[in-house]
Amino acid sequence: MASDKDLDSPDRRDFLGKVTTAVGAVGVAGACVPFISSMNPSKDVTSKSTSLVDLASIPKGKTHTIEWQGKPVFVTHRSDETIADMQDVSTEIDPQADADRIQKPEWLVVVGLCTHLGCVPNRNEEGWICPCHGSIYDNSGRVVRGPAPSNLIVPHYEFVDEKTIIVGKKV
Numbered sequence: 001m002a003s004d005k006d007l008d009s010p011d012r013r014d015f016l017g018k019v020t021t022a023v024g025a026v027g028v029a030g031a032c033v034p035f036i037s038s039m040n041p042s043k044d045v046t047s048k049s050t051s052l053v054d055l056a057s058i059p060k061g062k063t064h065t066i067e068w069q070g071k072p073v074f075v076t077h078r079s080d081e082t083i084a085d086m087q088d089v090s091t092e093i094d095p096q097a098d099a100d101r102i103q104k105p106e107w108l109v110v111v112g113l114c115t116h117l118g119c120v121p122n123r124n125e126e127g128w129i130c131p132c133h134g135s136i137y138d139n140s141g142r143v144v145r146g147p148a149p150s151n152l153i154v155p156h157y158e159f160v161d162e163k164t165i166i167v168g169k170k171v
C-alpha cells in the first residue's frame with residue numbers, strides 16, 4: 001500500500017501531470033476533427049464539381065451543352081475546315097491564339113456564358129451570337145464583336161482517355 005509520502009512524491013506528480021496533459025491533448029484533437037471536417041465541401045458540392053463528357057456522342061461539327069457547377073459548358077467537335085479557319089484569325093478585343101485555347105484541335109470546350117452580362121449565346125456556323133446585346137464569338141470562342149469585353153472562358157478540363165473529358169477540378 002502506498003504511503004502518504006509516496007502520494008506526494010515529485011515523481012508521482014510529474015507522472016499525473018503528463019497523463020493529464022496527454023488526455024487533454026487527445027480531447028482537444030478529438031474536438032477539432034468534426035470542426036475541421038465541417039470546413040470540407042459537402043458531398044453534394046464535390047459530386048457537382050466535375051462533369052464527365054462522352055466525346056464519342058458528339059458528331060463532328062456539333063456542339064453539346066453540358067452542365068458544370070450550374071453553368072452551361074459548350075463542347076464542340078470541330079471539323080477540319082473549322083480548325084484550319086481558326087488558325088490565322090486575329091481578334092482585336094481579346095487577342096488570343098486558337099492553340100492557347102484548346103488541348104486538341106478538334107475539341108473546343110468553353111463556358112457558355114457571354115462575358116458581357118452572362119447571357120447564353122446561341123450557336124451558328126460561325127461560332128456564337130449573344131441574344132442579349134449582339135456579341136459575336138468565333139469557333140474558338142474568341143469575341144469578334146462586343147460589347148463583350150473578353151473571350152468565352154475555357155474551364156479547367158482533362159482528357160481521361162481519347163473519348164472522355166472531365167470538366168472541372170477534382171476536389
Ligand code: FES
Pocket residue numbers: 114115116117118119130131132133134135146147148
Ligand atoms: S450579355 Fe451578351 S452581349 Fe450582353
